[in-house]
Amino acid sequence: MSIRKIVPYLYIAPCILIMGLFVYYPIVENFRFSFYEFSAFSPDKVFVGFENFLNLFQDEVFYIALKNNIWYAVISIIFQVFGGLILAAILEDPVTRFVSGFFRTIFFLPVVISITVIALLFSFVYNPNIGILNNFLSLLGLEEWARAWLGESETAIFAVIAVSQWQSIGYIMMLFIVSIQAIPRELYEAAEIDGAGKVRKFIYVTVPQVREMFFVATLLTLTGAFTVFNEPYILTGGGPGNASEVLGTLLYNSAFFKDQMGYASAIATIILILTLLVSLVQMKLFRTGKDG
Amino acid sequence: METDKATVKYEYNPGTRKLFKQKAILGSVPLYTILLFYFIIIAYPLFWMIINSFKTTEEIFSNSWALPQSWLVSNYVHAWNTGISGYFFNSALVTVSTCLGTVFLSALGAYGLTRFNFKGKNLLLIFCMGGMMLSPQVSLVPLYKLIQVLGIHDTYLALILPYIAYRIPITILLIRAAFLEVPKELEESAFLDGCNTWSVFTKIFIPLNLPILLTGVVLTAYFTWNEFMFALIFIDSEALKTIPAGLMQFRDALQTNWGVLLAGLMISATPIIILFLFMQKYFIRGLASGSVKG
Numbered sequence A: 001m002s003i004r005k006i007v008p009y010l011y012i013a014p015c016i017l018i019m020g021l022f023v024y025y026p027i028v029e030n031f032r033f034s035f036y037e038f039s040a041f042s043p044d045k046v047f048v049g050f051e052n053f054l055n056l057f058q059d060e061v062f063y064i065a066l067k068n069n070i071w072y073a074v075i076s077i078i079f080q081v082f083g084g085l086i087l088a089a090i091l092e093d094p095v096t097r098f099v100s101g102f103f104r105t106i107f108f109l110p111v112v113i114s115i116t117v118i119a120l121l122f123s124f125v126y127n128p129n130i131g132i133l134n135n136f137l138s139l140l141g142l143e144e145w146a147r148a149w150l151g152e153s154e155t156a157i158f159a160v161i162a163v164s165q166w167q168s169i170g171y172i173m174m175l176f177i178v179s180i181q182a183i184p185r186e187l188y189e190a191a192e193i194d195g196a197g198k199v200r201k202f203i204y205v206t207v208p209q210v211r212e213m214f215f216v217a218t219l220l221t222l223t224g225a226f227t228v229f230n231e232p233y234i235l236t237g238g239g240p241g242n243a244s245e246v247l248g249t250l251l252y253n254s255a256f257f258k259d260q261m262g263y264a265s266a267i268a269t270i271i272l273i274l275t276l277l278v279s280l281v282q283m284k285l286f287r288t289g290k291d292g
Numbered sequence B: 001m002e003t004d005k006a007t008v009k010y011e012y013n014p015g016t017r018k019l020f021k022q023k024a025i026l027g028s029v030p031l032y033t034i035l036l037f038y039f040i041i042i043a044y045p046l047f048w049m050i051i052n053s054f055k056t057t058e059e060i061f062s063n064s065w066a067l068p069q070s071w072l073v074s075n076y077v078h079a080w081n082t083g084i085s086g087y088f089f090n091s092a093l094v095t096v097s098t099c100l101g102t103v104f105l106s107a108l109g110a111y112g113l114t115r116f117n118f119k120g121k122n123l124l125l126i127f128c129m130g131g132m133m134l135s136p137q138v139s140l141v142p143l144y145k146l147i148q149v150l151g152i153h154d155t156y157l158a159l160i161l162p163y164i165a166y167r168i169p170i171t172i173l174l175i176r177a178a179f180l181e182v183p184k185e186l187e188e189s190a191f192l193d194g195c196n197t198w199s200v201f202t203k204i205f206i207p208l209n210l211p212i213l214l215t216g217v218v219l220t221a222y223f224t225w226n227e228f229m230f231a232l233i234f235i236d237s238e239a240l241k242t243i244p245a246g247l248m249q250f251r252d253a254l255q256t257n258w259g260v261l262l263a264g265l266m267i268s269a270t271p272i273i274i275l276f277l278f279m280q281k282y283f284i285r286g287l288a289s290g291s292v293k294g
Helices: A002-033 A051-058 A060-093 A100-112 A115-125 A130-139 A156-180 A187-192 A198-209 A209-225 A230-236 A246-258 A262-290 B004-008 B016-051 B059-060 B074-116 B121-133 B138-148 B157-180 B183-194 B197-208 B210-226 B229-234 B241-256 B257-294
Strands: A036-038 A044-045
Touching: A002 A036, A002 A198, A002 A262, A002 B074, A002 B121, A002 B138, A002 B157, A002 B197, A036 A156, A036 A230, A036 A262, A036 B121, A051 A060, A051 A100, A060 A100, A060 A156, A060 A198, A060 A209, A060 B016, A100 A130, A100 A156, A115 A156, A115 A230, A115 B121, A115 B257, A130 A230, A130 B016, A156 A187, A156 A198, A156 A230, A156 B016, A156 B257, A187 A198, A187 A209, A198 A209, A209 A262, A209 B016, A209 B197, A230 A246, A230 B257, A246 A262, A246 B257, A262 B121, A262 B138, A262 B229, B004 B229, B016 B121, B016 B257, B059 B257, B074 B121, B074 B197, B074 B241, B074 B257, B121 B157, B138 B157, B157 B210, B210 B257, B241 B257
Parallel strands: none
Antiparallel strands: A036 A044
């Protein structure tokens, strides 16, 4: 009898153990670490209270990083969520049905390519001498716009953000496609009888019907924007200077270059709080959205 | 084309069908323009990568827009021998292990969570799902420490174990939804035949849900093959690096040999693109159902 009671726990135990050890325990530890000062190479930790956070709030690079993360969030919402939705609506429109399969596959391709491959490819795209972008601009007679996109502090972060959009629009688009396919056809037919055109059908049928996916997509995009690391790390390393630093690269540099593990943990705690806040706000909005 | 009528609302009467058609075609021009424009943005860099991966560096410099004068397959051989083969092997090994581990453990967990009633079931479910809210970036420092304490730093396990842990929530979610659909009667008759819970799991639940398990494998493979941050930090030895982290080394080693570098990028991207093209259905189902409920 008692053995039968244990059986279900045995099935779940491996998952719980491995997640407890590698997902939950580090989160708790990170919170604790952010109140200490320590090095990766020594077991000694010094308790410093809120000093890491105080230093962080006085660090001007922190504000550059935060500002860049906010740019990331704003631009990603516009391009990935709104752009992805529009592309999905076009591909699900009956007039494009003969080609939509092809375009859908091509638009999704960047999602499955490793970010390292994409980032290295874009270091060619942005290359001041042979880059596609400058070549393209001179083709249009806009030579004076050409520049070293990743090398100048005004453009670096935006060049990096553009790469993320290039890669991820297809992903959000695919989520919206799945969601649009679930909309009952009768709604569109009813709208047509009322004389609605494509644009009005989009605004009055598609948009309200994909509302749930819209919130999911926003949540994914915002969380992604505040935890981004790969693209800035590979493309610019946060440079020139600290111009394209984001919280993720700041964390990495503090931990693995400056060996300030406590300081890095404090940054991680800030990232955790930001992402949890985003989730909470989203859930609240989503709930009110459902009631209304 | 019954739905195209909608583009021209005022002419809505059967007498003007021809006009409809013309207006409908006209109305679809902006849509096709947008598609074509975005197609160029996506396809052109990829096309550029393909053609230039067959050129010499001089040719890339002098004319990166044209097709190669002669197609240098040797770039691929060179890239393969300059380290890509090793990274490729490591990536394959880590990906296969992670996929098997993740899907097997998640299936076990999903079975426990769906076919039994016991104390704390909901709590354990929340525990498993909650992992989806947490980003790996946030645990980087403690994970690094933990991996050193466990003595697995700079081994394959330093990647495989965290990957499995971070992939379990989404995979368990997928598999649980499928397991909930399995009719109770199947199970009950198996128990009457003298099966225990383990043989019900291996003889009924696994074979019956192969498609969803495959979806889990495809999604895990996609994540693992492309993961960069852990691969960069938890592995130091050149010989153990997976493709995403290895490519950084590869770039530094090849500084100016761009044709070979691009060939390396091509080799790295191809397996997962092929996997996607052949398994598109499983892939999209997984992405969609995972995000809706996440």
